[in-house]
Amino acid sequence: MTSEVVVCLDKVSKRFSGHTAVNALDLVISRGSIYGLLGPNGAGKTTTIRMLMNIIGPDSGRVELFGSTQSGRAVTHRVGYLPEERGLYKKMKVVELLIFLAQIKGVEHAVAKAKALEWLDRLGLGDWSLKKVDDLSKGMQQKVQFISTLLHDPELVILDEPFAGLDPVNTQVMKDIVVELSRAGKTILFSTHIMEQAEKLCDSVCIIARGEKVVDGTLADVKREHGGRHLVVALESGSQSAASLFDDRRVVAKADDYGQYAELELVKGIDPQEILAELVKSGARITRFEIAEPTLNKIFIDLVGSRAAVAPTSV
């Protein structure tokens, strides 16, 4: 079975009173992937997601979910959405709230109730099912929100800054669930500006800034293209001959040379394996040769740079 495209955005744009929030964005998410939509605050991530869900309509471009242009609301039962700004009815009982939210998604009352209780137990909230949402701590409420996103067993799960404000323990719990979902074949769209999380969880990413796509692709590709050029080399001997190699600006763009140890940034297009071959040929004895992968964080900052520092408050 070919990898099915779950989400497709084709040149989607959105303007708000003079300010362009999203500019001709192309996005393709395949089934079963954990896709990271990354960008600084105000980049347009939430707007993009809202257009995906048909909460707001794009000014131009096409949005396709599950292969058709049916609006997000028509396929709502197949999608779970955890918005960035999230809340619950304070005076409602936890289990009733979960049932209500599931019912909006087309789940029957009895089924919803059973699943709600199951999830609550699983996340350690079993004793709180009949309490009012008010009575729960913030962390517990966030767990409830998370449950409401997953209760109807959606194929596509959209999480907008899901770990914001969560303590480490709960973050771990949620992360485990996300991974489990992915293994079960669900597609996950994960929006965040915390690169460390994205790096670990996502297999594909799209970095956007100021409403425009900066880069996208599988995580490996992105790293390779924008980063696989850093080398860490440690030599036992032969640093003289190595030095001439390090000075060759056709090959090595930047070198931080300590004598026995050097950090190199290669010129674009140069294969690190060539450097290794050259070093061996020059007779140096190599004790360490490492292709340092840059962190997603570094790639992000490099690509987005000063643009990331300017962050208008998001709508």
Add this chain to the structure above:
Amino acid sequence: MATVMGPLLMAGMVLLPMLVVTNAGGEQNIVVVDASGSHFGERISQTLNEPIVPVTAALLEVAVADLNAVADSLARVVGETDLDGILLLTSETVNDGVGEYRGSNAASQTDMEILQRVLREAVLTERLRMVGVDPALVAEAQGSRVNLHTVTIRGGEATEQSGGATFALAYVMWFLLYMAILLYGVQVLGAVVEEKTTRIVEVLVSSLRPFELLAGKVLGVGAVGLFQLLIWAVAARLLLTQREQLMEWVGADASVTAGLTLPEIAVSTIVVFLVYFVLGFLLYAAIFAAVAATSNSEAEARQAQAPVTMLYAIPAVVSVMAMMTEPDGALFVALTMIPLSSPIAMPGRWVVSDVPPVELLGSVILLVAALALVTWVAGRIFRVGILMHGKRPNVKEVWRWIRAA
């Protein structure tokens, strides 16, 4: 909770004033200072001292020249002792009807009314006596009471309903409608703001069309409102039919209420009332929801709803005043046709006068049309507003929301 409080409040509002009125005004202690020289004061103090009049009067006959001095000295005593006040009589009192009362209870309407009444009768008797009419005859003539029995004509026939009862019914209906539409309208306001501030609206909107959200909320609150009204209506009926029993329990004079006949409530009246309540509520609920959608907090919403409430209250109050004075007047008729005030004015008009079916139909049609328009506009404001956070939109921005696809 309000369902229970409502009837209790109503009972209180009805019983308490009655209690106050019937037990009002304890004994007055006054001094009648008579400088008329014709023993006029004697007659007055005699009447005042009769058992059924709650006044104890002491008589002091003085010469005209001393009147002011005496009055001043007595004035100093007023308040320090049991003395409530002094009634000053001169020869002018009988001739020109001029008298003066100085006392600490001069502001009490009931007390003054008693004195005025007694004085008026005494002056009248005296004047007639001076032209030779026998005081006994005067007393008999004054004793006769005129009882005007009022009956409402409806549909060309005289009904069983007294004019007073008719008005009472209209007033009660006006009051109920006024309170109910406002109360439940504001509830819608609160509910929308809550959803907005807790941000749960984001999740809801991903699955529901905003209009569905709006409609559901309005209809839900409306249904609760209808239900509560029903309970209040039942409670009111109970209060009225059992009022004598209740008055006895409270220890008030049951005879005060005996005169109140229970107004006939025709089925058509109930239908008209319900139709206008529902339409009026839907109209204002939509407006309140739109207002709430532009607000970012409870406080902001409360501020924003003030102009709407005034828009609602002013025609309502004007209409009840017009109803009291001129039920057939152009102003009142107009108010029963204009959609903003017709929900509150028309049911009252239906009760107090004959409303031509054409006018009734016209009023309903106008109201429904207005309702459709307002709901459409409110829906568009709601749709954009519930997801917007930040400073309040000004009128231009709201206009843009309405025009946005």
